[in-house]
Each structure stands twice: as structure tokens, then as C-alpha cells.
Amino acid sequence: MHETDMTKALIVTIRDWWESQPEKTRISKVHLIVGEFTCVEPVSLQFAFDVQTRSTFLEGATLEIQETPLIAFCHACQQEYRPEVGIQYACPTCRSPMDDIRSGRELKIDRLEFDCPDPSKSEEHTLCT
Amino acid sequence: MHMTHDAALGINLLHANQEGADHNRAHFDQWGITCFNLMSSPGAGKTALLEKTLAALSTDLKIAVIEGDMTTELDADRLRQYGVPVIAINTGRSCHLDSRMVAGGIHRLQHDYNPNQFDLVLVENVGNLVCPAEFEVGEHAKVALLSITEGEDKPLKYPVMFREADCLLITKTDLAPYLEVDLSQIEANVRQINPQVTIIPVSAKTGEGLDTWFTWVRSTVASRQIPPVTVPI
Numbered sequence: 153m154h155e156t157d158m159t160k161a162l163i164v165t166i167r168d169w170w171e172s173q174p175e176k177t178r179i180s181k182v183h184l185i186v187g188e189f190t191c192v193e194p195v196s197l198q199f200a201f202d203v204q205t206r207s208t209f210l211e212g213a214t215l216e217i218q219e220t221p222l223i224a225f226c227h228a229c230q231q232e233y234r235p236e237v238g239i240q241y242a243c244p245t246c247r248s249p250m251d252d253i254r255s256g257r258e259l260k261i262d263r264l265e266f267d268c269p270d271p272s273k274s275e276e277h278t279l280c281t
Numbered sequence: 282m283h284m285t286h287d288a289a290l291g292i293n294l295l296h297a298n299q300e301g302a303d304h305n306r307a308h309f310d311q312w313g314i315t316c317f318n319l320m321s322s323p324g325a326g327k328t329a330l331l332e333k334t335l336a337a338l339s340t341d342l343k344i345a346v347i348e349g350d351m352t353t354e355l356d357a358d359r360l361r362q363y364g365v366p367v368i369a370i371n372t373g374r375s376c377h378l379d380s381r382m383v384a385g386g387i388h389r390l391q392h393d394y395n396p397n398q399f400d401l402v403l404v405e406n407v408g409n410l411v412c413p414a415e416f417e418v419g420e421h422a423k424v425a426l427l428s429i430t431e432g433e434d435k436p437l438k439y440p441v442m443f444r445e446a447d448c449l450l451i452t453k454t455d456l457a458p459y460l461e462v463d464l465s466q467i468e469a470n471v472r473q474i475n476p477q478v479t480i481i482p483v484s485a486k487t488g489e490g491l492d493t494w495f496t497w498v499r500s501t502v503a504s505r506q507i508p509p510v511t512v513p514i
Contacts, residue, residue: 154377154409154411154412157375157377158412161294161416162294162295164297164298165292165296168296168297169290169292184294189444191414191415191441192294237440238437238440240473241437241440241473242473249473249475249476250473250475259294259295259415260292261292261293261296262290262291263287263288263291264288264290265286265287266287266288
């Protein structure tokens with residue numbers, strides 16, 4: 153299950169960011185955007201995340217995965233289309249190959265949610281970046 | 282009341298790996314090395330292709346190999362017979378090479394040899410059609426292999442690898458007479474996903490197509506090398 157390695161990479165990326173922050177507030181939720189045209193299976197990622205975050209700085213954090221569809225753009229037809237993953241990637245109208253991918257390659261950590269120790273701060277809904 | 286606040290990150294999930302890959306590539310660039318990442322499913326013929334490549338090209342190109350294998354050094358030992366440095370990386374249970382593992386290989390290359398002497402580093406990834414495609418290691422080009430025994434539908438089923446490839450070698454073409462396989466259908470399926478890829482059918486056994494592959498290797502290496510500045514006397 154290669155999602156184990158993908159999760160490891162995700163945890164390292166979050167840890168690098170988290171350690172660079174002046175305040176080490178507990179992370180309660182990780183929001184990911186995962187494209188349909190990637191090597192990541194969201195269900196497996198969810199499972200691996202729950203297992204691998206135990207006893208780490210991400211202990212207890214939940215993972216929220218937003219999936220994005222594969223959308224390509226056909227230059228000949230000047231229109232977007234949805235390739236059928238595993239079956240057909242060429243433009244359904246003119247059969248041009250899949251050239252530009254407009255969506256579906258995302259593997260992005262969109263945002264993190266933190267527990268706020270100080271309620272007065274959280275009321276301001278501070279964006280920490 | 283439970284209160285939370287947010288931080289918008291917008292960074293790639295594989296950001297840490299990508300940074301490592303960029304670092305590796307900077308080393309290669311500094312030493313004037315071109316690096317290819319060879320990827321395929323297990324048994325598609327990466328090691329056989331490397332054997333032929335080392336035999337044919339190691340006289341005019343200075344080559345080193347970084348060899349990823351899950352547990353053994355069998356492939357590395359096969360390649361050492363060609364007299365080139367082969368750095369074996371056992372990936373353990375990991376099913377792909379990542380930039381950190383390749384960085385370990387680069388440091389050994391730097392420590393044991395003068396890295397400036399090399400023109401080309403060939404990274405043989407772990408046999409797997411899925412995740413090596415997502416983990417860059419610092420390569421300048423991705424080379425995918427697909428053997429004709431795997432069937433015409435593989436590019437459609439494992440599209441990311443074929444989308445990312447700069448060069449695709451369709452291997453074991455000598456077996457075509459024994460199989461019901463349509464080579465042109467394999468090519469058409471790959472082209473649907475990646476119209477820019479260079480496709481070269483080869484057979485390591487008969488030698489068919491290998492000259493085209495060698496030409497691709499030579500020209501890719503040459504196109505990256507900045508010609509020495511000639512100083513008028």
C-alpha cells in the first residue's frame with residue numbers, strides 16, 4: 153500500500169511547516185485536496201493517516217479530503233471535457249489526445265485547523281499565515 | 282466552547298520530497314551531470330536495458346548507476362560487471378525511491394568518486410507502475426518502460442506514470458510473434474495520455490530499437506551540456 157509512503161511524505165511536509173512556526177499549537181484537522189489523476193486513493197490515505205499519526209505531533213488530528221475531478225482542455229475544440237479515467241482520455245468530440253490538464257493533478261495541503269488555547273484570540277478568527 | 286483557527290497552507294503534499302529533489306538536481310547541475318529516472322513495473326526489463334546501455338555507451342559517456350531495490354543487491358551486482366560505479370539503495374519496504382534515498386546515493390557518489398567526471402547518472406527505480414511517478418528524485422528526464430507482455434491497456438490503467446514520462450520504451454518486442462498484442466494500440470493508448478512522449482520499441486535480446494534509444498540518450502545529454510567557452514589566443 154503506497155499510501156503509507158504518501159502519508160509519511162504528508163506528515164514530513166506538515167512537520168517541517170509546523171516546526172517553522174513560532175507557536176506550536178495543536179493541529180486538529182488537516183484539509184487536503186486530492187485530484188482524481190494522481191496515485192493517491194483517499195480511503196487508503198485516510199486509514200494510513202489515522203495509523204501513522206498515533207503518538208506524533210498530529211495525534212488526534214483528523215484528515216478531511218476534498219477530491220477534484222480530472223478535467224482536460226481540448227485546444228482543437230476549445231472546450232473542457234471530463235476524461236474517463238481507466239478507459240478514455242482523448243477528447244470525446246475530436247479524439248485529440250489529452251494535452252492540458254485543468255484539474256485532477258492536485259496533491260495539496262489546503263489548510264490546517266488548530267485548537268485555540270486562548271478563546272480571546274480565536275474570536276478574531278486569525279489567519280495564521 | 283471549542284474554538285479553532287485556521288492556517289491556509291496551499292503547499293504540495295509532497296513538498297518536502299520536492300525540495301529534496303530540487304536539491305539533488307542542483308548537485309547534478311553543478312557537476313554537469315544529466316540524470317534519468319527509469320521506472321516500470323517489476324520485470325519490464327529495466328536492468329536488461331541498463332546492461333545494454335552501459336555496454337554500448339560507457340566508452341564515450343562517463344556513467345554511474347543508482348540502483349533501487351527492495352531487499353537485494355542482485356541487480357546492482359549484474360550491472361557492476363560493466364565496470365561503472367553502481368550505488369545500491371535498499372529501499373526496505375518502500376515501493377519507490379524518494380529524493381532523500383537518492384540524496385544518500387549522491388553523497389556516496391561524491392564521497393567515493395570525483396562527481397565532476399560523470400556525464401550521466403541512471404537511477405533505476407523500484408519496480409512499480411504507481412507511486413514512483415509521484416516522487417521526483419532530482420532527475421532531468423523520466424524514462425518509463427512497458428513490456429509488451431503487460432498488455433495494451435496498462436497505459437490507460439496506470440496513466441500517471443505514462444503522463445509523466447519523457448521517453449517510453451516498449452520492451453521485449455522480440456516476443457511479439459508469440460503474443461496477441463497490438464503494438465500500435467499500446468502506442469495509441471500512450472499518446473492519448475501523453476502526446477509529447479518519445480516512444481521507442483526495443484528488444485534487449487535482439488537489439489532492435491536500441492540504437493534509437495542510444496541516440497535519444499546521447500542527444501538528451503548533449504542538449505544539456507553547455508559547450509566549453511573557447512577563448513581566442
